[in-house]
Every structure is written in structure tokens, then in C-alpha cells.
Amino acid sequence: MSKHTLADELESTAEDIAEMEVRGAATIADAAATALREQAETSSAGRPEAFRREMRAAARRLVETRPTAVSLPNALRYVLGDMEGETVDELRESAVDSAREFCARLERAQDDLGRIGANRIRDGDAVMFHCHSTDALSCVDHAVNEQDKHIEAIVKETRPRKQGHITARQLRDWDVPVTLIVDNAAHRYLDDADHVLVGADSIAADGSVINKIGTAGLAVSARERGVPIMVAAQTIKLHPDTMTGNTVEIEYRDEAEVVDDGTRSDLGDPAVQNPAFDVTPPRHVDAIVTERGQFPPESIVVLLRELFGETTGTPWAEDEAER
Ligand code: RI2
Numbered sequence: 553m554s555k556h557t558l559a560d561e562l563e564s565t566a567e568d569i570a571e572m573e574v575r576g577a578a579t580i581a582d583a584a585a586t587a588l589r590e591q592a593e594t595s596s597a598g599r600p601e602a603f604r605r606e607m608r609a610a611a612r613r614l615v616e617t618r619p620t621a622v623s624l625p626n627a628l629r630y631v632l633g634d635m636e637g638e639t640v641d642e643l644r645e646s647a648v649d650s651a652r653e654f655c656a657r658l659e660r661a662q663d664d665l666g667r668i669g670a671n672r673i674r675d676g677d678a679v680m681f682h683c684h685s686t687d688a689l690s691c692v693d694h695a696v697n698e699q700d701k702h703i704e705a706i707v708k709e710t711r712p713r714k715q716g717h718i719t720a721r722q723l724r725d726w727d728v729p730v731t732l733i734v735d736n737a738a739h740r741y742l743d744d745a746d747h748v749l750v751g752a753d754s755i756a757a758d759g760s761v762i763n764k765i766g767t768a769g770l771a772v773s774a775r776e777r778g779v780p781i782m783v784a785a786q787t788i789k790l791h792p793d794t795m796t797g798n799t800v801e802i803e804y805r806d807e808a809e810v811v812d813d814g815t816r817s818d819l820g821d822p823a824v825q826n827p828a829f830d831v832t833p834p835r836h837v838d839a840i841v842t843e844r845g846q847f848p849p850e851s852i853v854v855l856l857r858e859l860f861g862e863t864t865g866t867p868w869a870e871d872e873a874e875r
Contacts, residue, residue, distance in 0.1 A: 556609035561590040569617040569624075572713070577753045578662060578686050581623035581788055582655050584614045588631045589651035592644045603640045607632060607647060611868035619801040620762060620829050621753040622791040625866075630654045632867040661786040664843035666690030667698075669749075669784050672839070672846070675701040677746040680738065680779070683710045683764035684718040685751020687784040691841065692749075696726050705730045706741050710764060712809040712826065738770055742777040752785035752840075756794040757856055759834030759849025761785075762802070765827055771836035780838040783849075787842050790852065792860035803828040 565587035568574040574583045591610040597603035611628040618624065634650040637643040669691030673679065681688065695701045705723045707730050710716040720730045733741055742748075748770060754762040761767065761783050774781045791800055807816075807824040816824065834849035844855060 556606045557596065558606075558610055558613055559587075559591045559594045561594070562587040562610050562613065565590075566613050566617050569614070575715075576684065576686055577621040577623040577751065577789055578658060578786065580618070580621055581627040582658055584624050584627045585631055585651040585654045585658075587614060588628065589648050592647035592651070595640075595644065597640055600638065600640055600643055603643050604635070605871070607635065607643075608868045608870065612870075615868060618803055620803045621789075622793075622800070623753075623788045626788050626790075626792075627654060628868055629864065629866075633865070658786070658788065661788065661843035662687055662690045665784060665786050665841055666692075666694040668843070668846060669782065669841040670694035670699055670701075672782060672841070673701060673703060673747065676703070677701075678704045678706060678744055680706040680708065680742065680745040680748045680770075680774075681716065681719050681723075682708045682738075682748070682750050682767055682770055684715040684722075685763075685784060687786055687789075688749045688751045689719065689722055691782075691784050692723065692728065693726065696728060703728055706745055707732050708738055708766070708770070709734050710766060711735055715764070735766055739773045739777075742773055742779050745774075745777075745779050748774045748779055748781040750781070750783055752783050752789045753829055754791040754794075754800045755783075755785055755789050755840060755849075755852060756791055756800060756831075757853045758794070759837065759840070759852045761832040761834075761837055761840070761849070762791075762800050762829050763832065765830050768830040768832045768836075771832045775836050781832075781836065783837055783840045785840055785842060787844060787855065787859055790856045790859065792856065792864040795853070795856060795860070795862065800831070802830070 631650045635647045637646050673695040705728050707716045707720045723730050752761050752763045771781050805826045805828050810826050837849045839846045
């Protein structure tokens with residue numbers, strides 16, 4: 553059990569992220585910053601150091617939920633890194649302000665990115681989607697609802713959780729005609745597509761894109777077919793630790809997402825693997841669209857350095873007294 557009192561809201565946000573009730577890299581970042589704000593608002597810590605320790609413990613609880621989307625630790629860094637004050641009230645106010653500012657910036661970034669990404673889409677284009685990404689859909693929102701372009705969508709089902717269904721529903725709400733296909737049909741339907749548009753959970757310093765499992769294979773097929781692949785990712789998805797040689801941890805989820813227990817037993821209980829993400833190398837990506845403009849993947853490191861500097865810390869790490 554934690555030595556620290558964590559707010560009920562924070563505990564339930566952590567569980568929702570782990571269970572994917574709250575999912576999608578940007579949505580997770582927003583939920584994490586909001587949970588830290590709630591922790592700060594409800595904390596009963598009497599002394600500044602106790603408050604700081606509690607906030608660090610709260611951030612550790614959140615960061616352990618899912619390992620791949622860097623938007624989560626980046627959100628925690630933003631809120632904790634900026635926290636300052638001599639008294640508990642000052643610290644609380646500072647954390648609450650930072651969390652609110654972070655969430656507002658996130659929303660603005662997605663909107664700005666969408667406006668830029670929409671410029672790449674022409675009237676009459678067909679776009680293939682993988683999984684569900686709010687950053688990718690922001691580009692469609694601007695293309696369709698602001699620039700008045702007509703587009704058609706080919707939506708991959710995206711096993712194992714069929715998150716393509718969320719994309720299909722959103723597109724239909726915007727009156728975009730949708731063709732839903734199984735993942736295995738992607739190569740065939742690339743003949744009909746003018747773009748592949750996906751999001752990202754993390755982007756490494758070399759321009760590799762870490763996104764929902766199946767993105768890497770789709771990108772290879774798209775390259776072979778000559779269909780440009782565009783990644784919509786606000787800068788909160790840039791992974792600062794990859795500047796210093798660290799790799800991005802790929803999350804493996806419950807095997808029951810792939811096959812239910814009864815079927816698995818019928819099959820003779822085979823080994824099952826369920827990686828949630830894969831890595832698409834920069835040579836298979838045409839453009840990474842951020843709120844700061846679009847970048848060829850190989851030059852994303854310049855933006856990464858500008859925004860995060862050479863190194864980043866883990867402001868949620870335990871101090872000596874906590875161990
Ligand atoms: P936005 C999702 O991961 C998908 O891989 C999606 O492409 C990415 O997050 C980015 O989503 P998961 O949480 O931030 O569904 O663009 O495993 O919404």
C-alpha cells in the first residue's frame with residue numbers, strides 16, 4: 553500500500569488508463585494532468601515537503617500505468633517540473649495552474665496541428681486510417697468542416713481491440729463516407745487510397761514512429777504502393793529520452809485481448825503474444841505533422857532538442873527519505 557494518501561480521483565484515473573477506459577496518447581496526457589490537479593486540490597498535506605512527496609507519489613502511480621505513450625510522462629514533467637512555492641498553498645496553486653495550462657495547450661496544439669495537416673489533404677482524396685487517433689482526426693475535422701473538402705475514408709478494423717470502429721463512428725458524424733475493412737485487406741485497398749493517416753504514441757529522436765501495432769506493416773505496404781504516409785502527432789508525443797540512446801518500451805497487453813480462454817484451450821493452449829505497438833522506421837514515413845509545422849521524420853530531432861533541451865529528468869523520483 554502507498555505510504556502517501558492518493559486522491560480517489562487520481563486512483564480511478566490510473567485504473568482507467570491501465571484498463572484503456574481512458575486511451576489515446578493525447579487523452580491520456582490530459583487525464584494525467586487533470587488527476588495531478590485533483591491530487592493537489594484535495595491534498596491534506598500540512599508541510600511543503602509532505603505535499604511535494606505526495607505529488608511525486610501520485611505521478612509515480614500514473615506513470616506506471618502504461619509504458620509506451622510518452623505524452624504521459626511529458627504531462628507529469630510539465631506539471632511537476634513547474635511546481636514552485638514556499639508554502640503548501642503556493643505549491644498547490646502552482647500545480648493547479650500548470651495542470652490547467654497544460655490541458656489548454658494540449659487542446660490548442662491539436663487544433664493547430666489539424667489546420668496544418670488539413671492542407672495536405674486535397675478535395676476528393678481517399679484516406680486510409682489505422683486505429684483511432686484524435687490528432688489524426690483533427691486533420692480531417694479541419695479539412696472537412698473548415699476547408700469544406702470532400703474526402704472518403706478507408707478504415708482498418710485494427711485488431712485486437714477494433715479501435716477502427718471509434719474512427720468510423722467519428723467520421724460518420726462528420727458525414728465522411730466510410731469503408732470498413734479487416735486489417736488483412738489493407739494492401740488491396742491501398743490501390744484506392746491517396747494518403748495513409750495515423751497518429752503516434754511516441755516519436756523517437758531518429759524519426760521512428762511508435763504507434764498502434766500494425767502501423768509498421770501498413771507503412772511498408774504504403775511505400776510499396778506509392779501512397780504517402782502522414783503521421784499526426786503534437787509535440788507532446790516527442791520522446792526526449794531517445795536523444796540519449798534510450799529505446800521506447802513497447803507495452804504487451806493481456807493475451808485475452810487476442811483470444812478468449814475457451815478458444816485458446818480448444819486450440820491446444822498455444823503461446824499468445826499481444827504487443828500493443830510497433831516501430832515504423834523514418835524511411836517509411838513521409839511527414840510528421842505537429843502544431844509547429846510539418847517535418848520530414850529525419851529532422852524531428854531538431855524540434856525535440858529545441859523543446860526539451862539535451863536531457864530530461866524524472867521529477868517524480870523518490871528522494872532519500874522516501875526509500
Ligand atoms: P491520439 C493510441 O494508443 C493509438 O495508437 C493512437 O494512434 C495514439 O494512441 C495516439 O492517439 P492507445 O492508447 O493522441 O489506443 O492522437 O493504445 O488521440
